Amino acid sequence: MSLVAPPFPARRRPSRLACLAGAVLLVAAAGLAVIAVTQPARAQPARLAVSMSEVVPAPVSVQPSGGTPYTLSPDAGIFPQAGSTPAADVGAYLAGVLRRSTGYALPIAPAGSGAPARGVSLLLAGADPAVGAQGYQLDVTADAVVIRAQTADGLFNGVQTLRQLLPPEIESAVVRPGPWAVPGGRIVDYPRFAYRGTMLDVARHFHPVATVKQHIDRIALYKINYLHLHLSDDQGWRIVVDKWPRLATYGGSTQVGGGPGGYYTKAQFQEIVAYAAQRHITIIPEIDLPGHTNAALASYAELNCNGVAPQLYTGTAVGFSSLCSSKENTYTFVNDVLTELAALTPGPYLHIGGDEADATSPEQYGTFMNRIQPMVTAKGKSVMGWHQIGASAVQHSPGRIVQYWGLNTSDALVSSAVSKGAKVVMSPANKAYLDMKYTAQSPVGQDWAGRIEVRTAYDWNPGTYLSGVPASAVLGVEAPMWTETIVTEDHIEYMTFPRLPAIAELGWSPWSTHDWDAFRLRLGAQGPRWTIMGIDFYRSPQVPWGSGPPTTPAGRYEAEGATISRGVAESNHAGFSGTGFVNYDNAAGAYVQWTVNAAQAGPVTLRLRYSNGTAVNRPMDITVNGTPAATGLAFAGTGAWATWQTKTLTVNLRAGANTIRATATTADGGPNVDYLEVQ
Ligand code: TNX
Numbered sequence: 232m233s234l235v236a237p238p239f240p241a242r243r244r245p246s247r248l249a250c251l252a253g254a255v256l257l258v259a260a261a262g263l264a265v266i267a268v269t270q271p272a273r274a275q276p277a278r279l280a281v282s283m284s285e286v287v288p289a290p291v292s293v294q295p296s297g298g299t300p301y302t303l304s305p306d307a308g309i310f311p312q313a314g315s316t317p318a319a320d321v322g323a324y325l326a327g328v329l330r331r332s333t334g335y336a337l338p339i340a341p342a343g344s345g346a347p348a349r350g351v352s353l354l355l356a357g358a359d360p361a362v363g364a365q366g367y368q369l370d371v372t373a374d375a376v377v378i379r380a381q382t383a384d385g386l387f388n389g390v391q392t393l394r395q396l397l398p399p400e401i402e403s404a405v406v407r408p409g410p411w412a413v414p415g416g417r418i419v420d421y422p423r424f425a426y427r428g429t430m431l432d433v434a435r436h437f438h439p440v441a442t443v444k445q446h447i448d449r450i451a452l453y454k455i456n457y458l459h460l461h462l463s464d465d466q467g468w469r470i471v472v473d474k475w476p477r478l479a480t481y482g483g484s485t486q487v488g489g490g491p492g493g494y495y496t497k498a499q500f501q502e503i504v505a506y507a508a509q510r511h512i513t514i515i516p517e518i519d520l521p522g523h524t525n526a527a528l529a530s531y532a533e534l535n536c537n538g539v540a541p542q543l544y545t546g547t548a549v550g551f552s553s554l555c556s557s558k559e560n561t562y563t564f565v566n567d568v569l570t571e572l573a574a575l576t577p578g579p580y581l582h583i584g585g586d587e588a589d590a591t592s593p594e595q596y597g598t599f600m601n602r603i604q605p606m607v608t609a610k611g612k613s614v615m616g617w618h619q620i621g622a623s624a625v626q627h628s629p630g631r632i633v634q635y636w637g638l639n640t641s642d643a644l645v646s647s648a649v650s651k652g653a654k655v656v657m658s659p660a661n662k663a664y665l666d667m668k669y670t671a672q673s674p675v676g677q678d679w680a681g682r683i684e685v686r687t688a689y690d691w692n693p694g695t696y697l698s699g700v701p702a703s704a705v706l707g708v709e710a711p712m713w714t715e716t717i718v719t720e721d722h723i724e725y726m727t728f729p730r731l732p733a734i735a736e737l738g739w740s741p742w743s744t745h746d747w748d749a750f751r752l753r754l755g756a757q758g759p760r761w762t763i764m765g766i767d768f769y770r771s772p773q774v775p776w777g778s779g780p781p782t783t784p785a786g787r788y789e790a791e792g793a794t795i796s797r798g799v800a801e802s803n804h805a806g807f808s809g810t811g812f813v814n815y816d817n818a819a820g821a822y823v824q825w826t827v828n829a830a831q832a833g834p835v836t837l838r839l840r841y842s843n844g845t846a847v848n849r850p851m852d853i854t855v856n857g858t859p860a861a862t863g864l865a866f867a868g869t870g871a872w873a874t875w876q877t878k879t880l881t882v883n884l885r886a887g888a889n890t891i892r893a894t895a896t897t898a899d900g901g902p903n904v905d906y907l908e909v910q
Contacts, residue, residue, distance in 0.1 A: 288739035290420035299373035303411035307350035313341035317383030334406035347375040366421025387511040398881035399759035426707025427738035428457035432714040434464035437493035451510040453735035459515040465525035482526035519584030525552040550589030556599040573610035586617035597624025604628040621648030646699035654706040657693040665712040689733040708738040728768035777833025797821040804872040815900035822894040829884040836910040843902035844872035
């Protein structure tokens with residue numbers, strides 16, 4: 232399908248912001264699938280093979296044991312802290328993730344008090360005290376995985392790390408063969424900032440519940456703990472308010488470009504809130520006030536100063552609408568909306584917008600904000616708003632949060648709000664906006680704040696970015712996604728990945744871990760996970776992606792051409808590929824060793840083709856560059872020497888030469904081996 236919408240009208244915005252230069256073409260449904268992704272082959276610095284250090288966001292402390300990994304086995308269980316429903320819920324979530332791809336039963340049973348049982352324990356005691364309210368300690372030995380935390384939030388964050396320590400196939404929606412190894416060692420980890428958020432604008436283009444849920448599932452993987460939903464704007468009102476029903480039914484009836492729009496019923500909104508809560512994510516609802524209100528003004532004539540309702544709006548200009556600050560009715564309206572919204576929202580914040588109120592004078596803006604902020608606090612919530620609420624005419628409201636979205640590294644409104652006690656969420660538009668294009672070639676997105684490649688999104692420090700705003704005043708970071716050009720679920724994925732993980736790392740990881748060269752390797756290793764999860768991500772050429780296009784010369788490496796420590800190449804059983812196969816000579820310690828040159832570092836899938844004519848299992852150890860990738864991997868009898876089967880495992884390769892060795896572990900030797908295939 233191809234859809235070409237008219238050019239965006241010129242937008243008004245504060246003069247210090249770069250304006251949209253000329254027209255931006257909306258290539259809404261041009262289909263990301265047709266983007267030609269070119270990835271220059273380039274030499275990557277070498278790195279360790281399998282490691283505990285591939286986690287995004289980077290953990291505070293990682294100590295690999297170098298010992299035998301833990302391999303999740305079919306008889307493993309999940310053992311949450313006895314007597315804790317929140318811990319049991321985290322256990323159920325983990326089981327849900329792991330059962331899909333392993334096919335294992337993974338029964339859940341309360342943790343006992345003795346040695347950890349085989350499987351994953353989720354304990355609310357015994358963690359390093361440094362982990363605090365959101366952190367965790369993860370210990371992996373050959374026998375078990377144990378996650379310890381002080382809260383269920385901490386356990387949940389530990390579970391996200393565990394997912395990333397398992398092979399990428401763990402994210403598969405269908406059962407895969409494994410093996411499911413977790414590298415041995417200890418991670419002690421906790422966040423730098425309490426708030427790590429992202430925003431989805433469901434007003435410019437409406438996005439249904441299912442899309443929001445899927446987005447929640449994905450952002451949870453990177454320890455994002457707040458999802459800000461921009462629920463109203465000029466183009467649409469997206470949440471039912473019982474006292475003002477036309478807001479949703481009329482104000483929600485269209486969107487940018489004139490599509491059908493949509494809105495959430497209260498039950499649907501609560502479904503989103505509950506779904507997010509199960510993933511330890513708090514929803515922050517935003518009603519943008521007093522500007523960005525055309526949809527409300529169109530729904531109720533009496534909200535307009537002149538008593539006349541404007542038309543619904545489907546363009547992308549900003550700054551032209553305003554509630555009427557001099558009408559008492561306005562405050563009844565706002566209070567009704569905030570009352571119903573607060574009742575739907577267990578989280579601590581109500582976001583009241585406050586940006587681009589260009590049709591409101593500074594005096595009117597002050598009057599309006601000073602009336603509505605106390606409405607928020609009266610409902611037991613804290614005010615959150617775009618940084619314009621830091622205007623001197625606006626009083627400080629206890630616990631309030633200003634969200635910085637400017638382009639500069641100093642801002643008087645923000646420093647003034649901070650000096651009165653406000654905390655700041657950092658969303659600098661030229662770093663953190665997920666709706667900005669990556670490059671001039673990006674098929675969707677805007678560029679008024681610049682183009683944001685992955686490195687640009689990553690290379691800034693939220694704790695020192697704004698002069699006059701010390702790290703102690705920074706609550707955290709948020710990456711907003713405005714949706715003027717973001718129409719489909721695919722667009723959301725493409726603009727979110729890989730930039731949101733970069734912003735998540737800025738919010739979570741200690742600044743001492745900040746290192747672009749290391750980050751790009753860790754980020755690249757996430758690629759295979761996203762591919763398996765079906766995420767259509769932007770394959771930035773700045774990042775050595777671990778898969779997509781395979782990282783090595785993919786292909787077949789015949790055993791008869793490999794290094795053989797003992798044994799012989801034979802051809803006396805049919806069905807082999809190449810000129811023969813290797814007979815391991817019934818000796819323990821005999822090995823076949825291949826050299827695989829990888830263009831870049833990252834995970835690959837290995838397939839070993841073998842036959843094993845007897846009923847005897849001939850287990851082998853597989854090492855990559857001397858590090859165990861699988862220990863005692865079973866090669867069961869295939870019934871006949873001419874019956875060939877393949878064994879699959881995922882390993883990490885380093886850039887350059889890799890040594891992959893399969894060693895027989897019993898006096899029966901290894902099976903006959905035909906080839907190693909790299910995928
Ligand atoms: C500015 S950022 C806006 C939004 C637009 C966005 C587009 C902010 C607080 N306001 O109204 O959607 O730019 O990038």
